[in-house]
Amino acid sequence: MELPLTPLEFARRTRKLYANREAVVDGDLRLTYEQFFERCDRWSTALRALGVKQGDRVAYIAPNTHAMLESFYSVPQLGAVLVPLNYRLIAGDFAYLINHSGARVVCAHSDYLEAVDSIRGELPNVTSFVALEGARDGWLDYETLLASASFDGPFEPAQIEETDLLTINYTSGTTSRPKGVMITHRNAYINVVGTLIHHPMTMADRYLWTLPMFHANGWTFVWTVTAVGGTHICLRKVEPTAVFEKIEQESITMLCAAPTVLIGIANGPEELRRNVRRGLRIVTAGAPPAAATIERVEGELGWVITHAYGLTETSPFITICESRPEDEALSCADKSVIKACQGVELLTSGELRVVDEAGNDVPRDGQSLGEIVVRGNAVMKGYYNDPEATSRVVRDGWFYTGDAAVVHESGYAEIRDRLKDVIISGGENISSVEVEGVLLRHPAVQEVAIVGLPHERWGEAPHAFVVLKSGAAATGDELCEFARDRLAHFKAPHGVTFVAELPKTATGKVQKYVLRGGGAIAKQ
Numbered sequence: 001m002e003l004p005l006t007p008l009e010f011a012r013r014t015r016k017l018y019a020n021r022e023a024v025v026d027g028d029l030r031l032t033y034e035q036f037f038e039r040c041d042r043w044s045t046a047l048r049a050l051g052v053k054q055g056d057r058v059a060y061i062a063p064n065t066h067a068m069l070e071s072f073y074s075v076p077q078l079g080a081v082l083v084p085l086n087y088r089l090i091a092g093d094f095a096y097l098i099n100h101s102g103a104r105v106v107c108a109h110s111d112y113l114e115a116v117d118s119i120r121g122e123l124p125n126v127t128s129f130v131a132l133e134g135a136r137d138g139w140l141d142y143e144t145l146l147a148s149a150s151f152d153g154p155f156e157p158a159q160i161e162e163t164d165l166l167t168i169n170y171t172s173g174t175t176s177r178p179k180g181v182m183i184t185h186r187n188a189y190i191n192v193v194g195t196l197i198h199h200p201m202t203m204a205d206r207y208l209w210t211l212p213m214f215h216a217n218g219w220t221f222v223w224t225v226t227a228v229g230g231t232h233i234c235l236r237k238v239e240p241t242a243v244f245e246k247i248e249q250e251s252i253t254m255l256c257a258a259p260t261v262l263i264g265i266a267n268g269p270e271e272l273r274r275n276v277r278r279g280l281r282i283v284t285a286g287a288p289p290a291a292a293t294i295e296r297v298e299g300e301l302g303w304v305i306t307h308a309y310g311l312t313e314t315s316p317f318i319t320i321c322e323s324r325p326e327d328e329a330l331s332c333a334d335k336s337v338i339k340a341c342q343g344v345e346l347l348t349s350g351e352l353r354v355v356d357e358a359g360n361d362v363p364r365d366g367q368s369l370g371e372i373v374v375r376g377n378a379v380m381k382g383y384y385n386d387p388e389a390t391s392r393v394v395r396d397g398w399f400y401t402g403d404a405a406v407v408h409e410s411g412y413a414e415i416r417d418r419l420k421d422v423i424i425s426g427g428e429n430i431s432s433v434e435v436e437g438v439l440l441r442h443p444a445v446q447e448v449a450i451v452g453l454p455h456e457r458w459g460e461a462p463h464a465f466v467v468l469k470s471g472a473a474a475t476g477d478e479l480c481e482f483a484r485d486r487l488a489h490f491k492a493p494h495g496v497t498f499v500a501e502l503p504k505t506a507t508g509k510v511q512k513y514v515l516r517g518g519g520a521i522a523k524q
Helices: 008-017 033-049 066-074 091-101 110-117 142-148 185-198 221-227 240-249 259-266 270-274 291-301 325-329 332-339 387-393 432-439 476-484 512-516
Strands: 022-026 029-032 057-061 081-084 105-108 128-131 165-170 180-184 206-208 231-233 254-257 281-284 304-310 317-320 351-355 370-375 398-407 413-418 423-425 428-430 445-455 459-468 495-501
Touching: 008 033, 008 185, 008 221, 022 033, 022 066, 029 033, 033 066, 033 142, 057 066, 057 091, 057 110, 066 081, 066 221, 081 091, 091 110, 091 180, 105 110, 110 128, 128 142, 165 185, 180 185, 185 221, 185 317, 206 240, 221 231, 240 259, 240 270, 254 259, 259 281, 259 291, 259 445, 291 304, 291 332, 304 332, 351 398, 387 398, 413 432, 423 445, 423 459, 428 432, 432 445, 432 459, 432 476, 445 512, 459 476, 476 495
Parallel strands: 022 231, 057 081, 057 105, 081 165, 105 128, 206 231, 206 254, 254 281, 281 304, 459 495
Antiparallel strands: 022 029, 165 180, 304 317, 351 370, 370 398, 398 413, 423 428, 445 459
C-alpha cells in the first residue's frame, strides 16, 4: 500500500519513538515531543473551531518561537495551507500578501499586532486575528484558545494527497510584487530526506534557530530536526552575543546561516569567539559564500561548513557541496575554495544542468558561463494565482533559476552570479561574486558587495560597497590595488564606497538593486 509523502509522517514517527525526549527550548519554556505535539493537536482543533477547512490558508507573522514552529504541524494536518510571512516587511506589504494568499486567519507575534491593526480595514477575507503573544482588544489569545481546545488523543489528520499544497512561501519581490511559491507535501518530504542523506543528523543533535523559520520553511529544518528526534532551540533575534551564549548554554551542535550572517557571527566579541564550542556543523546557503568566509569560520572557530544551494522555488535545496576524500590532503585555503562551490545534485532533488542560450550543456571547463536549470521532485507546483509568472520560469519541463554558473571537470557547479548581476564591462563578463571573494581576503574588510555602475568608457564597471571591520582602516585606492594584484585588471573595482552596513533581506542576502539605485547606507 502506498501512503502519501508528507512531513506529517515524520511527526507521527517521532511522537511514537521519542515522546519523552526534549523537543523545543524557547527561553524558559521546555517541551518534550509529547507536549509539543499535544499543543499542535490542540491548535489544529482550535483552528477547526474557527472555521478553517481543508485548503484554507492561515498566515503567520512571527520570529523563531515555539508557536511559529507549531504552525508547521498544526496547520498542515488540518489539510490547510500555511503562509509564513517575512516579519521584517511593512504593514502595506502584509496587506498585499495576506490578500493575495486569501488567508482566512492571521496569527501574529506581539511585535506585529500594531502593524496588522493598521491594515485591518484592507483585509476583508480575514475572519480571525490571533495574537501568539501579547493579546489585546480585537485579538484572540493563542494560549487561551489552546487551553480551551478539546484533547482526547492525537488529532486525526485530514486525508491529504502528496500533491496538495503544504505552504505558500513568498519571494522577496526585489524587482516586482512578491510571488507565492506553492510547495507541496511531496516537495517538502523529498527535501528533508535528501538533506538527511547528505547531511546526517541524529537525536543527539541540538539545532539553533538562527535562520528565520518563515524563509523557505527554515530550509525544511522545521521538519528535519523533528524527523530524527533532535532538539529545536529557538532564537528570536540573531545577534552574535546571543548566538554564542546559546551555543554554550544549550550545547548546540548545528545551525544554518546565510554567508552574511556567518560573517556577522565571525566578527562577534573576541572573548566569546575565543572560547566558543568547536565542532559545530553549519549549513550555509542563500547566496554564494566566499572562500575567505569559509576559511575563517572553519579556521578560527573550528566549525565545519557544508555549502548547499537552492531557491524558494525548489523547496529549497538542489545541490550540496560534498567533501571528497582526495580533498582532505589540501590546505585549509584550497579546501575552502572547493567548499565555496555549489557542488552536486542531492540524491532526491532531481536533475540539474547548466545551459547556454541555445539550451546546450556548457562544457566542464570551469569557464563557460550558463544558466542553472533543474527539474524533479524539488521544484514547486508553481506561483500561486500567477500562471504567467510560472510560465516564464518553467519551460519545456525545466525550471530556469536565473543563476549564472560554470561546471568544473569534477562535475561541481559553481555560481558566478545572478544573471541580472553579471557585470558586462567593455564586452567582458565580470562575476561580482569573484571580486567580492578577493576583497574579503583584505584584513580590514568585513563585508563587501560589488555592483555594476554606469561608466562613460566601458558601459558599466565594478564598484565596491565596503563595510570595514571595527577599528580597521583602509582607503579606496588601497582596496582597488589589492584587487588588481589578484585579478585580471578589468575585474578590479573602479571605485569604492564605504558604508556602515549593506542593505539586506531578512535572510541576509545583500540587496544589490538598492546599491545600484543609490540606496547605500552612508558610513557614519
